Amino acid sequence: ETGVTQTPRHLVMGMTNKKSLKCEQHLGHNAMYWYKQSAKKPLELMFVYSLEERVENNSVPSRFSPECPNSSHLFLHLHTLQPEDSALYLCASSQELPGVPPGELFFGEGSRLTVL
Amino acid sequence: GQNIDQPTEMTATEGAIVQINCTYQTSGFNGLFWYQQHAGEAPTFLSYNVLDGLEEKGRFSSFLSRSKGYSYLLLKELQMKDSASYLCAVLDSNYQLIWGAGTKLIIKP
Numbered sequence: 001e002t003g004v005t006q007t008p009r010h011l012v013m014g015m016t017n018k019k020s021l022k023c024e025q026h027l028g029h030n031a032m033y034w035y036k037q038s039a040k041k042p043l044e045l046m047f048v049y050s051l052e053e054r055v056e057n058n059s060v061p062s063r064f065s066p067e068c069p070n071s072s073h074l075f076l077h078l079h080t081l082q083p084e085d086s087a088l089y090l091c092a093s094s095q096e097l098p099g100v101p102p103g104e105l106f107f108g109e110g111s112r113l114t115v116l
Numbered sequence: 117g118q119n120i121d122q123p124t125e126m127t128a129t130e131g132a133i134v135q136i137n138c139t140y141q142t143s144g145f146n147g148l149f150w151y152q153q154h155a156g157e158a159p160t161f162l163s164y165n166v167l168d169g170l171e172e173k174g175r176f177s178s179f180l181s182r183s184k185g186y187s188y189l190l191l192k193e194l195q196m197k198d199s200a201s202y203l204c205a206v207l208d209s210n211y212q213l214i215w216g217a218g219t220k221l222i223i224k225p
Contacts, residue, residue: 042215
């Protein structure tokens, strides 16, 4: 148990579906992240929220839409996805301090997404 | 461009020692992380090196040479539960984490 919970753990969706991934952290952290993990590829950072404001969006297609309603919750809304979007989507959190390099990330177990 | 290289897969024997290497070419350097990820589970933090040298933590040690752009993770007295992927990541000058593709370690009895 890492203190970061992701639901659902598995999701199969068609290209025309709309679904959402949910992440909740119980660690009191002030930053949350969405990563994409594909087989044999490095983790790809998708979105970063610090203090509930999006601070980074690494040119992710608009069919992925993040939402961070508070510091404990993070969503990834999915719409009109492509088969190549099939991957493990990992949520992470960390505690960011002013003037201090980013520290350890705490990851959830991921949501395995399959797009048919 | 920025790049992290680590072997795709390694095999070792229970009770033995294994060294997983990571070389990096990044825009600046603010530290190097190692994470462990068991199949179907969350990556978990193992170590952080920002200064040259060896840091030991139980059966696991991590080494860094900034001049060579090189790190390794040393696992001693291997156990079956050490079968996992090991991810190397570097914090660059913009405090962005640059990740390697991970090394899958297979432990055989």
